Amino acid sequence: FTWEVKANSRAFNSQFKTSFLCWQRQKYKSNVIHTAKYNVFSFLPLSLYEQFHRVSNLYFLFIIILQGFPEISTLPWFTLFAPLVCLLTIRATRDLVDDIVSVAGGRGLGRAGVGEGQGAMLFPPNPPAPPQADLLLLASTEPSSLCYVETADIDGETNLKFRQAPPVTHLELTSIRNMASFQGKVVCEEPNSRMHHFVGCLEWNGRKHPLDSGNMLLRGCRVRNTDTCYGMVIYAGFDTKIMKNCGRIHQKRTKIDRLMNKLVMLVRGLEFKAKHHYVSSKHLYSVAAETFLIFWGFLTQLSVMVPMAMVEFIYLGNSIFINWDVQMYHAPQDEPAKARSTSLNDQLGQVEYIFSDKTGTLTQNVMTFKKCCIGGVIYGGSQASNPYLWNKFADGKLLYRNERLLCAVRHNEDKVVREFWRLLAICHTVMVQEKDNQLVYQAASPDEEALVTAARNFGYVFLARTQDSITVMELGEKRVYQVLAMMDFNSIRKRMSVLVRNPEGSIYLYTKGADVVIFERLHKKGMKEWATEEALASFAEETLRTLCLAYKEVDEDMYEEWRQRHQEASILLQNRAHALHQVYEEMEQGLQLLGATAIEDRLQDGVCDTIKCLKQGNIKVWVLTGDKQETAVNIGCPCQLLSESMLILEEKEAAIQAVLASDYSFSQFKFLQRLLLVHGRWSYVRVCKFLRCFIYKTVASMMVQVWFAFYSGFTAQPLYEGWFLALFNLLYSTLPVLYIGLFEQDVSAQRSLELPQLYTAGQKDELFNYWVFLQALAHGTVTSLVNFFVTLWVSHDSAGPVSFSDYQSFAVVVAMSGLLSITMEVTLVIRYWTVLSVLAIVLSLCFYVLATWATQSFWLFQISPSTFPFLCEPPSGERGGGPWTQTGSTQAGRGRSVVAKGSSEWCPLGAGDLGAALALQEVEEAPSEEIITVEPGPYLHRGSRGRRSSYAFSHREGYADLITQGTSLRKAPGGIPASSTGPWGKSLVSGVIYPITDKNV
Incomplete structure (x- = not known):
């Protein structure tokens, strides 16, 4: 207890200093605080520092640096620089907006007077405003110097609480003159983050008077029903308790995000391994130096095999859908659901355990x-x-x-x-x-x-x-x-x-x-x-x-x-x-x-159905309560939280602390099943399908560069036009996969709730893992082989009507074949067709046609031949439809492998999964009289009279924002996906009636 503050004595309070090596500074901080994460000078460096914590961003920055060396660079500088700058700009703008919104939301809490240092005498104004420091209440205009406060900004409670001045100050400090001459000294604990704890004593006129948290007005509380109150500053600025609780926020990462960082390093390792034995055929430098330069040149060519983090846009979009879902809006309290975090949506589709409080969470909190x-x-x-x-x-x-x-x-x-x-x-x-x-x-x-x-x-x-x-x-x-x-x-x-x-x-x-x-x-x-x-x-x-x-x-x-x-x-x-x-x-x-x-305290509506649905989705629900064991049993059994074969764990001492900085908030427990089983599972399916499609399309297009190297003498000569590489991941192939990440649905929302067993796919990481990643690599490699070598073989037919032998025509045809292959594959992957999906595919092809026509124009070639080296001139044989015929041949040759592979591999809901879910549902709906069971002896003795603790304070329900939802525009007959199977793994046949009951819907 070394914190000493003397009233009305700035000289006494400023004499305390702390030393570090040869530097000294004031022990007591000023009352100036900055709650903003960024300022004018720190925004750009701090934002870049945070964004380059992602392995993919560091990788692309490294490639861009390599492109700055003429001896290494084989592509124009803008092929990676423009997409990376665009991505960093969008993310930085989003972070800046979030920071501005958070500062605006806490503006009243963040204001501070510069002169309000330790020992200063203050009085919060009326109408009520939060005290600008942690104050010791000395007197008020209420009887016995009471002061009513509301601590909603601190602990979320809106009920009034009272604070009292010490009796000695209430009796002695009865005027402004007495306040100005007050010379009491407070000795108390060092600044800490314990909001409801304070220990100290007031030394005045040779006597000591005890002080506790009931004598304190904390920064952030609001004075209510009190005309005037006077206080003495004990903690100011960042020493206040509320600022001590504002610890450093650590960015949360999902399982898929952590896996992607590892896969980026894996792809980079594969690129190193693939080019380790390349040998140069030119000898402008020594053989070792030439090999070194060509190695890095190939690295820049294959750099786009690492997917840029467009997942951020998908996270943001899926968070907006949660906010817009009107079925998660609680009208009586005007409280919608709110996604406070925009980067954890897919994690909602992989939840295995739910830990919940009972009072105010499962119950209505109306006593x-x-x-x-x-x-x-x-x-x-x-x-x-x-x-x-x-x-x-x-x-x-x-x-x-x-x-x-x-x-x-x-x-x-x-x-x-x-x-x-x-x-x-x-x-x-x-x-x-x-x-x-x-x-x-x-x-x-x-x-x-x-x-x-x-x-x-x-x-x-x-x-x-x-x-x-x-x-x-x-x-x-x-x-x-x-x-x-x-x-x-x-x-x-x-x-x-x-x-x-x-x-x-x-x-x-x-x-x-x-x-x-x-x-x-x-x-x-x-x-x-x-x-x-x-x-x-x-x-x-x-x-x-x-x-x-x-x-x-x-x-x-x-x-x-x-x-x-x-x-x-x-x-x-x-x-x-x-x-x-x-x-x-x-x-x-x-x-x-x-x-x-x-x-x-009655249960909320829909709690029983929600817990049952979550249990069917293999989600374990744990409830912590301070009630008697009999109360917990009689509440848990009706809502199917407990069964006769379960055992209750009893902890003698338990501390529960409400978490204010939640990632998702909603007003009713029943909304949890829609958040997890619908939005969470959809987000997981969308992110997984997006990543698989993105990996496939980048491998299918970029591996062609490797095959071309075998025919270019490994000179690091790029096959594609520089503008094609720059716009491929930005315009040509992004919209369809982005649509998958934002709007794809394997089953409707209603069907997701009817079949909670489908949720287990996310818990088992079935839709995206190392094996799925290798499958996407293999599929993309096969596609690149077909596109390159079919085009090569057709171009070698010098006597045929579709032959062509120049480099530019060959590059354009391979690029066109690759883009059409990717578009066809994405078309097979999409299961939720809307106007937006068609528009995304059409726009992607239109962007390619328009951009190719613009970048290969003759007048741009005249302006800058090095920047626009390709010409949109008809090559030999094109008048006879050669390239178009060849492109059709390539797609026909590739079509056989696609049919053999089957689109079910890309289906996020496997046929066996749906069949198992339907079979399980059918078993659950079977008549109970046909099942002969032996009732086990219960572990829960209803007649127990053992005494247990039962008294607990209630918690308030959370807050959220207004939301709406979208509906499915296409459903398979009966709401069952076309690729589904029956209860015994057989394919569902049109026209056959299957026993599917909806008792538990």
Whole structure:
């Protein structure tokens, strides 16, 4: 604890320095922060540095450098430079836009005043604005210097919380003049990222006063319902807790992305291996030097065999489709799905495990008071008319009604009943405000709000709180309780206690918490306690959230001794939390049980169907909950999360931290099956088919350069025109494969949900792996062999009508044959035909025709013969249709291999996969009476009465943006792909009816 801050003393705070070697700097940072990732000077170098972390970009940069040497370069400089610059520009623009959007979204959080250094006295303005530093609250205009804050920008919770100034500053700092002359010194912990933890003490006028997180206003919180509050800066700038939590973001990579980096290195190794034995036939230099130069020349020729990362565009497009899907839009809360990450879509198609919280994720997070047990007697709900007409403070939204319990409350004769509702009205952290002459409660969790509202309807109305008091209206009588100590809830204690002095002067401790910790601290156990345990088990079997209540009266002498130990522990700087825990433990002993409460948190719509569908897709769903084991069992079994043969794992201590920086967000759990089984699987299929097609087309076109080398004496003479190489991957062959990556669908969205077994292909990496990569290489190599040698053999027919022997004609025909071969192959791969697919193919061919006509024009040749060396002049024999006839011969020769190969190899959904899925579905739909089974002994004993922790705070649901969706324009009959097979692996025949049921759709 070396962090010392003195109020109104800049000289004192600036004397602290840190040294590194011979440099010294201020220990305390200024309050100037920059949340932008880039600035005017760092944008270009930082963006390039990040983009060249990709192996493919580094590879192309290396090739471009080689092209700068005339002795090595065999192609024009623009063949790779122009596509790479275009790609880098688009990516840099996207990163810049994302950075601008993120800065604009956090503009209120990022503003900072330059002069707001440590020790400065500040007051957040009204209307509310986030404090510009981490402040110690000194005073406010509210009673007892309370301050209401909202921490939505920090932890996502919109419920109001209260902060209190230390009592000494509340009493002494009552004017601006006193604030200006304040000379207190705060000694506290070093800056850290623990948002809800702070330990320190205020040294002022020779005394030490304890400080904790309840005295702090953190940067990012918003002041509510408070006119003015004053604070002292403790942490500023990058020392604030919220900035300490803004750690360095590591870029996430998918499995396919990591595999592609390895394959790029493999392709590069193959290129090195293929040219290792090339020998030069020219001797302008020595043989060794000539061989060295030609080696690198061939490397530049085959460089486009490494696919450029157009996958980025596919990731972006598929993310937009998620945002546009109206079937993942939750209208009641106006919350659509949102893809916050644009580079992980294909990973959604390979998920094997889902870890989920229960409260607010599987449930609606709307808590309803359903039942209670007081003194061993269970009071359930009834259908009686509104019995709260006598209570002007009653909340009409509360549906729990029990006339027998209400009669006992109004008679005010049963002390256990009276203390039960008094405890619920006192032991909490709820804030209250009056709006339209009605009390409005703001709670940290829906559980507490439901409990306080129930006490309110039964005549124990929580009216107000100050720093040291709580006001309660008890059956029409206003009573003010002095708060002596508040022992807050945490995941270790699993309970909350309040020590109060009633108006009569007696001291009482009220405690509520998990049954397992309350029963351990009871004074004795009798019939009422056993009856309460039975009631807790009954509530758990009804999937209700349970909570136990207990109290005890404290002697004055005992309290005075305990108060001294509590004061000593609260001012400790080292191990304060542990010391306070021991002090609390001393007080929370010898309790008397009052009863238990039962709150209902219903499952969201579609949870059961979603979990069943995910399990059929071989996705394992794990749910973490703090409820009793019986509650977990009775919730898990109906939604098919658990079966009789499963075992529940119980962890005694578990810490759950909400992750704010999510990659994907949606408001309802049922949308998860569409996100994974539809968008995730589609993205995986699209990326895999795109990569296979891209590898195939680059190999099919570029391997021709290798075959040509055998006839050019390995002189590194390129076969293709330079402009053809420059535009091949940019215009001529990109649109069809880009369409596959963005719009391809093997089955419709509805069919994907009906057959979740199809999802297993992504989990097993079936659609893209090393074997698929080698298949694409082999297929492209065979295509290049056919295109080159058929063209060569036809050109050697000097006596025939289709012969031609000049180099340019040969190059143009080979290029045309290669482009048509690739286009035909992509046409066979596409299974989801739309207007866009036809347009992509037509535009690609049109671009080739127009660009070839333009770059081979005579007037451009006259301007720059070296840049435009090819002429669009009819070669010998072309008047008779030679090249076109030869191109047709090439495609006919290649067609036999295509037919033999079959388009099923390119089908992302194998026939056997669909057949297996249909067979599995048929087995699942078989009548249960035809199956004879032996029921195994269950591991889950429904009648267990073991006590388990059941109290947990609720979480809010996430946020997202509005989305829409597209629909399939072409379906095979019955929604089944034409290449599918039946349940026994046989081909499906048109006109034959197969037993396919849709019970689970």
